[in-house]
Amino acid sequence: MTLNQITDGQITDGQITDNQITDNQITDGQGELWASLRLRTQARIGLGRAGSALPTRHRLELQAAHAAARDAVHSPFDPDAVAARLTGTSVVRVRSAAPDRLTYLQRPDLGRRLNPVDRAHLPTGEWDVVFVVADGLSSRAVHEHAAALIRATTARLPSGTRVAPVVLAEQARVALGDDIAHAMGATAVVLLVGERPGMSAADSLGAYLTHRPVPGVTTDADRNCLSNIRPPLGLDYETAAGKLVALLARARELGRSGVALKDESGDEAVVERQP
Amino acid sequence: MSAYTSTLGGERYRFDSLARLLAAASPERSGDRLAGLAAQDARQRVAARWALADVPLTDFLTRPLIPYEDDDVTRLILDTHDPAAFAPVASMTVGELREWLLSEAADAVRLAALAPGLTPEMAAAVSKLMGNADLVAVARKVRVVTAFRSTIGLPGRLATRLQPNHPTDDPAGVAAALLDGLLLGSGDAVIGVNPATDSPKAVRDLLELLDGVIGRYAIPTQSCVLCHVTTSVDLMERGAPVDLVFQSVAGTQAANASFGVTLGLLDEAYEAALALERGTVGRNVMYFETGQGSALSAGAHHGVDQQTVEARAYAVARRYDPLLVNTVVGFIGPEYLYDGRQILRAALEDHFCGKLLGLPMGLDICYTNHADADDDDIATMLTMLGVAGASFVICTPGGDDIMLNYQSASYHDALYLREVLGLRPAPEFEAWLDAIGLLDPRGGIRQLSGTAHPLTEIATTGTAIGGTTGHATGRELAA
Numbered sequence: 001m002t003l004n005q006i007t008d009g010q011i012t013d014g015q016i017t018d019n020q021i022t023d024n025q026i027t028d029g030q031g032e033l034w035a036s037l038r039l040r041t042q043a044r045i046g047l048g049r050a051g052s053a054l055p056t057r058h059r060l061e062l063q064a065a066h067a068a069a070r071d072a073v074h075s076p077f078d079p080d081a082v083a084a085r086l087t088g089t090s091v092v093r094v095r096s097a098a099p100d101r102l103t104y105l106q107r108p109d110l111g112r113r114l115n116p117v118d119r120a121h122l123p124t125g126e127w128d129v130v131f132v133v134a135d136g137l138s139s140r141a142v143h144e145h146a147a148a149l150i151r152a153t154t155a156r157l158p159s160g161t162r163v164a165p166v167v168l169a170e171q172a173r174v175a176l177g178d179d180i181a182h183a184m185g186a187t188a189v190v191l192l193v194g195e196r197p198g199m200s201a202a203d204s205l206g207a208y209l210t211h212r213p214v215p216g217v218t219t220d221a222d223r224n225c226l227s228n229i230r231p232p233l234g235l236d237y238e239t240a241a242g243k244l245v246a247l248l249a250r251a252r253e254l255g256r257s258g259v260a261l262k263d264e265s266g267d268e269a270v271v272e273r274q275p
Numbered sequence: 276m277s278a279y280t281s282t283l284g285g286e287r288y289r290f291d292s293l294a295r296l297l298a299a300a301s302p303e304r305s306g307d308r309l310a311g312l313a314a315q316d317a318r319q320r321v322a323a324r325w326a327l328a329d330v331p332l333t334d335f336l337t338r339p340l341i342p343y344e345d346d347d348v349t350r351l352i353l354d355t356h357d358p359a360a361f362a363p364v365a366s367m368t369v370g371e372l373r374e375w376l377l378s379e380a381a382d383a384v385r386l387a388a389l390a391p392g393l394t395p396e397m398a399a400a401v402s403k404l405m406g407n408a409d410l411v412a413v414a415r416k417v418r419v420v421t422a423f424r425s426t427i428g429l430p431g432r433l434a435t436r437l438q439p440n441h442p443t444d445d446p447a448g449v450a451a452a453l454l455d456g457l458l459l460g461s462g463d464a465v466i467g468v469n470p471a472t473d474s475p476k477a478v479r480d481l482l483e484l485l486d487g488v489i490g491r492y493a494i495p496t497q498s499c500v501l502c503h504v505t506t507s508v509d510l511m512e513r514g515a516p517v518d519l520v521f522q523s524v525a526g527t528q529a530a531n532a533s534f535g536v537t538l539g540l541l542d543e544a545y546e547a548a549l550a551l552e553r554g555t556v557g558r559n560v561m562y563f564e565t566g567q568g569s570a571l572s573a574g575a576h577h578g579v580d581q582q583t584v585e586a587r588a589y590a591v592a593r594r595y596d597p598l599l600v601n602t603v604v605g606f607i608g609p610e611y612l613y614d615g616r617q618i619l620r621a622a623l624e625d626h627f628c629g630k631l632l633g634l635p636m637g638l639d640i641c642y643t644n645h646a647d648a649d650d651d652d653i654a655t656m657l658t659m660l661g662v663a664g665a666s667f668v669i670c671t672p673g674g675d676d677i678m679l680n681y682q683s684a685s686y687h688d689a690l691y692l693r694e695v696l697g698l699r700p701a702p703e704f705e706a707w708l709d710a711i712g713l714l715d716p717r718g719g720i721r722q723l724s725g726t727a728h729p730l731t732e733i734a735t736t737g738t739a740i741g742g743t744t745g746h747a748t749g750r751e752l753a754a
Contacts, residue, residue, distance in 0.1 A: 030723060030727065033727060033731055033734070037451035037454070037455075037734055038451075040445065040447040040448045040450075040451050041441055041445070041447075041448030041449075041451050041452055041677070042442075042677050043439070043440075043441070043448070043451070043452045043455075043671075043672040043673070043675070043677050044672045044673025044674075044675050045451055045452055045454075045455035045672045045673075046455060047672075047673055047687075049459075049687065049690075049722055051694075052687060052690035052691045052693075052694050052719070053687055053690075053691060054673070054685070054687050058673065062650065062673060062674065062675065063649075063650070065675075066644065066649060066650070066682070069644035070644060073644060073645050105609045105610065105613070105645055106305040106308065106309065106609060106610050106613055107308075107309060107610065108309075108610050109309070137644075137645050196643065196644060196645055196680070197644045197645075198644065198677075198680040199644070199675045199677075199680075199682070200677070
């Protein structure tokens with residue numbers, strides 16, 4: 001678990017275990033109880049009280065976690081930074097049809113479609129797979145993890161696999177990968193996307209595999225997903241790369257991705273939560 | 276079908292249908308823009324309201340927004356409409372209804388009598404002519420009282436749902452968060468867990484845990500594990516301790532279908548839950564959640580604006596005399612409600628419409644991290660909804676739900692609201708809090724000091740059920 005702790009007046013994004021949440025109830029004999037209970041849940045329990053409200057420390061801890069999440073959503077995507085970590089790999093930059101962050105957040109449909117100008121510049125070829133780096137809801141996640149995961153995954157692909165140039169996509173949602181793969185002629189797309197930041201993690205990367213996507217026809221049930229890629233606390237690059245390569249091979253064999261692959265691989269298919 | 280028109284600032288505006296008129300008259304929100312239904316500019320929005328103010332209420336009975344033949348929610352609304360209850364307002368326009376609702380003539384008794392005579396569309400329409408203060412002023416006059424083991428909705432009371440979620444449904448983790456909530460005086464509306472998995476085994480483990488705690492400490496409240504209605508039916512048949520049957524519902528047949536729900540399924544579950552007779556002070560056995568945007572998200576809104584579709588979900592809910600209904604108001608994301616202002620407006624509308632239609636309306640006042648909102652918005656919403664007389668609010672540890680990954684009100688927030696507005700818990704629960712020494716002389720919740728409270732054994736209960744690994748439940752056992 002990562003909590004943004006305030007240390008000596010500075011906000012640091014430190015790795016801590018649950019029982020390091022300092023207890024405000026130590027003075028009333030409940031401290032030990034809550035310390036032991038926090039080993040069982042990351043929920044913010046036993047926070048103590050200032051009147052009816054939260055003690056100052058816990059209020060600021062919540063604000064710090066929310067601030068990290070908000071900044072992850074709103075920090076601009078820096079394709080150059082990702083490209084710089086992919087030396088020796090050719091990259092292409094595209095934008096979705098959402099012109100800015102404000103529009104992106106309110107119009108998911110635009111984030112799923114390519115900007116027409118950029119679509120025309122996409123190279124085409126007989127590729128087995130294209131990797132797409134999509135900013136999604138956390139540019140921080142893709143800045144920190146996307147290039148390393150692509151390197152780890154390509155290194156494990158069978159020799160002879162035809163890998164397309166990496167596409168760096170701005171204001172992008174998961175289904176933009178369908179549009180990209182279709183336009184480029186790639187058989188499969190692996191889209192790496194910044195996941196919606198939570199209060200305990202703002203840098204979580206998701207990876208979505210879709211075999212032979214068709215824009216507007218492919219649905220989330222046709223994808224396989226790896227979530228919470230964020231070493232050292234979440235899934236590490238080598239493990240994620242191993243799973244992706246196995247999923248790619250299985251999808252190629254079956255001629256499809258999604259729920260059909262789920263049962264045999266043990267990985268999760270994409271499930272959308274009911275509102 | 277004739278169009279609706281108005282003239283504003285010398286310009287003539289025309290709205291082709293009642294659905295288009297309602298959509299254009301809606302206060303701005305991102306979901307209506309996403310659906311392409313929002314007013315094109317601010318003047319058109321006000322022009323729509325001028326036209327809407329003159330629409331006779333009877334239009335909503337003769338011009339269904341979604342055809343009777345196509346949609347079972349429309350059929351439910353029209354087939355159960357009560358003309359006698361409608362009679363006092365039958366000759367009014369929407370604008371006149373607003374003024375009558377705000378008048379002294381509309382007291383608690385008359386408003387309760389009117390509920391079966393109003394359709395969701397009428398409630399939604401009048402809400403679009405009302406300011407936030409209007410929505411508070413009318414809603415606080417309405418009293419909807421329901422009961423199971425506690426009584427919800429009495430004047431001067433505010434109940435809370437204690438929501439001790441855990442990402443893997445670990446009973447020990449749930450028990451720890453449950454203890455925290457009880458010690459902060461939460462849980463009189465329901466102790467309700469959103470399970471991470473819908474597997475019957477995992478749901479049953481949680482039900483047994485909650486039922487065990489409620490029984491052992493004789494807590495006058497009810498439990499609910501918020502699984503799919505079919506899972507509840509299955510578990511009731513197998514003798515699991517189901518107090519309340521939960522289901523998410525929406526305002527169109529197609530949206531309900533996307534949830535895997537039909538009215539027939541709900542009928543069956545309702546009968547089964549009633550037959551268990553597990554309530555002590557009342558027989559309200561259903562719990563529904565709703566939320567603006569669910570129909571659009573399912574591609575099932577039929578060109579109706581998201582607030583009006585939401586109100587139609589209340590027609591589904593009221594068929595079953597529920598103990599609790601809450602809108603999950605900011606959960607679905609900024610593409611439906613962009614910021615704190617839009618979430619607040621939606622919260623007030625949903626609460627108003629639900630109450631006007633006779634529902635025990637509560638709220639999950641919440642936001643996600645990609646919405647433009649924060650804990651100050653929670654405080655603002657909570658205060659306004661407390662003044663409006665919300666039946667209950669959902670509370671989580673520290674306001675941070677680690678399973679659903681969103682922020683809601685905290686147990687502390689409920690303490691604040693009860694303190695500043697002089698609100699008290701449900702009477703049965705309040706007496707229990709007093710009996711176990713948690714009530715302070717002013718009616719607040721005592722801060723513990725010195726030795727551990729006997730309730731802390733609850734945490735050991737969770738360990739016993741959960742086993743030593745802590746995660747040996749849910750997915751593993753169900754597999």
